[in-house]
Every structure is written in C-alpha cells, then in structure tokens.
Amino acid sequence: MPATAARSAGRFTPVNKESTASLITRQLREGIMDGSLPAGSQLSEARLSAAFGVSRGPLREAMQRLVQEGLLRAEPNRGLFVKELDAEEIRDLYVARTAVESAAALKIVRDAATETTPRAVALLRATCTAMRRAATAGDLSALSDADFDFHEELVTASGSARLRRMHETLMVETRMCLTALEGTYYDPEDQVDEHRRIADAIADGDEAAVLRAIDDHMHQALERLIRGGEADTRG
Amino acid sequence: MPATAARSAGRFTPVNKESTASLITRQLREGIMDGSLPAGSQLSEARLSAAFGVSRGPLREAMQRLVQEGLLRAEPNRGLFVKELDAEEIRDLYVARTAVESAAALKIVRDAATETTPRAVALLRATCTAMRRAATAGDLSALSDADFDFHEELVTASGSARLRRMHETLMVETRMCLTALEGTYYDPEDQVDEHRRIADAIADGDEAAVLRAIDDHMHQALERLIRGGEADTRG
DNA sequence: GGTATCATCATTGTCGACAATCCACGGATC
DNA sequence: GATCCGTGGATTGTCGACAATGATGATACC
Numbered sequence: 001m002p003a004t005a006a007r008s009a010g011r012f013t014p015v016n017k018e019s020t021a022s023l024i025t026r027q028l029r030e031g032i033m034d035g036s037l038p039a040g041s042q043l044s045e046a047r048l049s050a051a052f053g054v055s056r057g058p059l060r061e062a063m064q065r066l067v068q069e070g071l072l073r074a075e076p077n078r079g080l081f082v083k084e085l086d087a088e089e090i091r092d093l094y095v096a097r098t099a100v101e102s103a104a105a106l107k108i109v110r111d112a113a114t115e116t117t118p119r120a121v122a123l124l125r126a127t128c129t130a131m132r133r134a135a136t137a138g139d140l141s142a143l144s145d146a147d148f149d150f151h152e153e154l155v156t157a158s159g160s161a162r163l164r165r166m167h168e169t170l171m172v173e174t175r176m177c178l179t180a181l182e183g184t185y186y187d188p189e190d191q192v193d194e195h196r197r198i199a200d201a202i203a204d205g206d207e208a209a210v211l212r213a214i215d216d217h218m219h220q221a222l223e224r225l226i227r228g229g230e231a232d233t234r235g
Numbered sequence: 236m237p238a239t240a241a242r243s244a245g246r247f248t249p250v251n252k253e254s255t256a257s258l259i260t261r262q263l264r265e266g267i268m269d270g271s272l273p274a275g276s277q278l279s280e281a282r283l284s285a286a287f288g289v290s291r292g293p294l295r296e297a298m299q300r301l302v303q304e305g306l307l308r309a310e311p312n313r314g315l316f317v318k319e320l321d322a323e324e325i326r327d328l329y330v331a332r333t334a335v336e337s338a339a340a341l342k343i344v345r346d347a348a349t350e351t352t353p354r355a356v357a358l359l360r361a362t363c364t365a366m367r368r369a370a371t372a373g374d375l376s377a378l379s380d381a382d383f384d385f386h387e388e389l390v391t392a393s394g395s396a397r398l399r400r401m402h403e404t405l406m407v408e409t410r411m412c413l414t415a416l417e418g419t420y421y422d423p424e425d426q427v428d429e430h431r432r433i434a435d436a437i438a439d440g441d442e443a444a445v446l447r448a449i450d451d452h453m454h455q456a457l458e459r460l461i462r463g464g465e466a467d468t469r470g
Numbered sequence: 471g472g473t474a475t476c477a478t479c480a481t482t483g484t485c486g487a488c489a490a491t492c493c494a495c496g497g498a499t500c
Numbered sequence: 501g502a503t504c505c506g507t508g509g510a511t512t513g514t515c516g517a518c519a520a521t522g523a524t525g526a527t528a529c530c
Contacts, residue, residue, distance in 0.1 A: 019311055020483080021299075045512070055485045056512090057292070061299055064256075068303045070400070076254055077491045077512060089396075096397035099338030107330060161324075162331035165305070166401055255513080280482070290515045291482090312482060312521045 024052055024062035032071050032082055033172055035179040039084040043072065069169045071176070085177050087226055093173050094222045098215060100167045101151060104158035105202055105210045111159070112205055120157035124150060124199040128192060135188035143188055144178065150195050181228045194220060259287055259297035267306055267317055268407055270414040274319040278307065304404045306411070320412050322461055328408050329457045333450060335402045336386060339393035340437055340445045346394070347440055355392035359385060359434040363427060370423035378423055379413065385430050416463045429455060 028048075031037040049059040063080050066072045073083045085093070108120050127150040134142035148171060155167040194217040201209035263283075266272040284294040298315050301307040308318045320328070343355050362385040369377035383406060390402040429452040436444035 017311060019309075042511095044510095046510090057484055060296070060512095064296055064299055065303050068300055070397070076252060078493085079511065092395050092397050095338065095342060095393075095395050096401070099334050099398060103330065103334030103337070158330075160327050160330050162305075162327050162405070163334060166331070170397070277481095279480090281480090292514055295482095313523090314481065 020054060020058040021061040021065070024054070024059060025065050027052075028062060028066055029069075029071065029172055032066070033175045033179060035176075037082050039082050039176070039180060041082050043080045043082070045079075069172070071169075071172060085173065085180075090177055090225055091222060093170060093177075094218050097151075097167070097170050097174065098218045100163050100170065101154055101218075102211055102214050104155040104160065104163050104167070105198065105214060106207060107158040107160060107163075108154075108202055109205050109207055109210060116157065116159065117202075120153070121199060121203045123153050123157065124202070125196075127153060128196045128199055131188075131192045131195060135192055140188075143191070147191065147195070148175065154198075177225060181225070186224050186227075190220070255289060255293040256296040256300070259289070259294055260300050262287075263297060263301055264306065264407055267301070268410045268414060270411075272317050274317050274411070274415060276317050278315045278317070280314075304407070306404075306407060320408065320415075325412055325460055326457060328405060328412075329453050332386075332402070332405050332409065333453045335398050335405065336389055336453075337446055337449050339390040339395065339398050339402075340433065340449060341442060342393040342395060342398075343389075343437055344440050344442055344445060351392065351394065352437075355388070356434060356438045358388050358392065359437070360431075362388060363431045363434055366423075366427045366430060370427055375423075378426070382426065382430070383410065385433075389433075412460060416460070421459050421462075425455070 028037070028043075037043065043063065045056050045059055045063070049056045052059060063072060067074050067080065071083055072080045074080050108117055111117060127146050130146040131143055131150070134140075134146055151167070151171065155163050158164075194213070198210065198213040198217060201213045263272070263278075272278065278298060280291050280294055280298070283298075284291045287294060298307060302309050302315065306318055307315045309315050343352055346352060362381050365381040366378055366385070369375075369381055386402070386406065390398050393399075429448070433445065433448040433452060436448045
C-alpha cells in the first residue's frame, strides 16, 4: 500500500448512501412504533407513495421488508395492514425475546475472558441508573427509553449479528404494543430492580442467575403488558 | 350457520394462491441451499427474470426478501450476491441456533401439562430412529435430512411462530454451509446419540439437561463444520 | 513505464401505465 | 325476505422503458 493521504483519513466514515427503500422502511417503522399508523389500518400504496414523493416501486420494496419483519400483514390482492397483536401474540413475542436476550447474556458471561464483558456491565449499569433517575423524576418516557436501551445494549454487547438483528425486530414489536396501551407503567422501582438484577448476575458470571433474572423480568413485563391491555379494554 | 353443503366440505383446503414473489423466493432459496447458486456469485436481475419468465418487479421483491433473511448481500448500484460465510459467521449462526432451539425445547418442557409434549417427544424419537437407520445404511443424504427434520420439529413443536420463523432462516444458512463442504460427515453414530440425548432430556423434563444437551450438540456440530471447512481448504 | 482521463457497456434504481383482482352496492329473482 | 347476479370503483400485481450509477478497457499524457 502506497503512503498516500489515505492513511490520515481514519476519521472519515465510508459514505453509505442509504437506499430509498431503507429510508422509507425506517419512517414506516417509526410510524408503526409511535402509533401514527395504528394496528389494523391498511397502508395504501398509492397514498403512501404520494406522501413520500416516490413511485410505488421503492415503496413496495419498503413494505415488503416490513412484512418480512412481521410488522405488516399482507392479504393478497387486498393490501397490507399493520399487524395487530393479541394476548397470545404478545406472549409469543416475549418467548422470542427471552430466547434472544438470554442467549446474548449467556454469551457475554461466557466471553468473560475478553475485556468486552466489564464494559458491557458498565454500560448496563449506567442504563440502570438512568432508569432510576427517570423513575424518581416521574419521567415515564425517559424510563421507557432507558428500558429499551438496556435491552438493546445487552444484545449488542453479545457481539452476535444474528441475535442483534432478530432482537431489533422484536423490540419494534414490543414498542408497538407498549405504544398501543399508552404507557401504563406499574412500579417503576420494581422495573429498575429487575434490570439491575440482570446486570448483577452478568457481573457475577452466574449463568443460572442470569437466566432466572431474565426469565423473571420477561414474565413481569409480560404480566404488566397483558394486565394493562385488559384494563385498557375494560376502561 | 345454515346447513348448506359447506359443512361437508371439510376436506377442502383454502386455496392460497401463492404470490409470484413467494414462488421465486422459494426457488432461489433452494438454489442457494443446494449450491446451484454458489456463495459469492452475483445474481443478475435481468438474467434471472428472463429465466423465471417474469418481469424484474416480482423478482426484485423476491430477492429483497432473501436480503432481509440474510442470505443475499446487497451492494448498492452493484448488485446482489450470495452471502459467503466465514468461520466467524458460522459460529454466530450456531449461537443463534442454540438460542432458538434451547428456547423451543425449554418451552416444550414447560408446557408439559398439555398433550403436545408427549407427541413432540414421540416425533423427535421417530426422527432419531430415522437417523440411526440412515447412519447404519450409510445414506448420508438421508441422515442429513433426518437431522434437519429433528431440529425443525423441535422448533415447530414449541408452538412459537416467532421462534419458528427465525429458525427457518437459520436452517437455510446451515444447509447452505453444509452443502458448501459437500457432506463431510464424521461419526454418524455420535450424531444420532447427540440428538437422542436431547429428546431424552425433554422427555425427562430436566431443563438443565436439555440446555446441556443442545449446547453440547451445537458445539459438536460447529466443530465438525469448522474442521470440515479447514480440511476442505487444505486438501 | 506509470498514471490520469474518457468513452463504453452492463447493471441497478425508478417511474408511469396497464391488467387482474377483489369488495361494495343495487337491482332482479325466487 | 333472502339470495343471487352484475356492475362500478378502488386497489394491488405486473410490465416495459428510461435514468443513474459504477466497472471496464482504451487512449493520451507526464
């Protein structure tokens, strides 16, 4: 390799022009998460392509991705609809999340030889304190964000691209149903503790405790979600 | 419901006209698995659309699905290439498989109250005997098929749609790299035993043993794969 | 000889238009 | 009164063509 100016260009990041379909996908995903595209609603190709100012080609591509992610449901010759999650689906969602996050946490524990593990634990604990701050401040939005950060960092720290990608989809679904019932939050302190227990178990390298802590947290979260949903439909 | 002829029509299956894109997706996936579309090769939209006798629209849709599944790699404005798996990727693949299959097996154990569990165990054991038959007969292709059946049934029996779908993709990738190194099989009897141990642990309802058996099997399979790959490149 | 520049070509990205399909709504029929 | 057609409108599915982009090879220049 010649000694050109390229050597000093370490600070440059490779330009990655994102494809039109990717941009649209992201925006649609956002819309599904934040509820501006409510569950069950139909997404008209014509209307959306007009709104985005592109033709139906790239838009279709974006929607197909979301179908494959499981966020949209395609009825042939009928159209695409935002998927609705019933209680059974939500349970399944948490089964899958438990699978992915347990595996991620276990991998972190087992890679304890590397220096990534202490860093991961530090990050997770930082997120926990962020949660606690938000909880004491009564800022439910920040609490929810920190909650999501915790789980995202957990899976990212595992270093597994596949777990990471699976989890991404699952978290979008999670955020979707959380949005649907509009932040009914129980026991913020309990939630913080659940996360802290997970971080502690990882720090201790106690595999069984890690699995228990994650399993417990998922069950609690699921319980909160289902209870919240029932209260929502009742009231 | 009126007593029309519809009642006697139970044997009819709902006609589900599969979309063109789905058909193409399946065929491309097959091609990737069986090696007729080798890793690293570029998939030309024009050529393929001509081969399938459709326009580029549905074909692009099909390829986008495979990109999202992680089987194809998209280079913007360059084209789509069949993804190549190096040793690190294969390890990650098995991390993800372990995550999904462990969760599935655990779910089966914990749903032991239902009658699905005994049925699942019976199916798994049947697959094991099929493996043994193939092993003693020296039919490596049948052995591989039974192997895949085992894991597929394991995840299907869990009843989790999400685990199921994640696993589907992972198994295509698995089959892809198995095909790449052309069935270098070690110790068929050992393999049968590994599967049988998983089935037994599920039957016993011993969660720890289930996790150990799956973890062990995955490590062994990974070892076989990596070793096979190295031998392949060496010779 | 090595490098920069340019034309060429193949390939992907995007678009607008047409065909096929399906639901909704009236009207006719028994 | 309920059911069966047929039409109308809207939506998706598909196609062919054009624009944009990037690689390749030839040519001119230092």
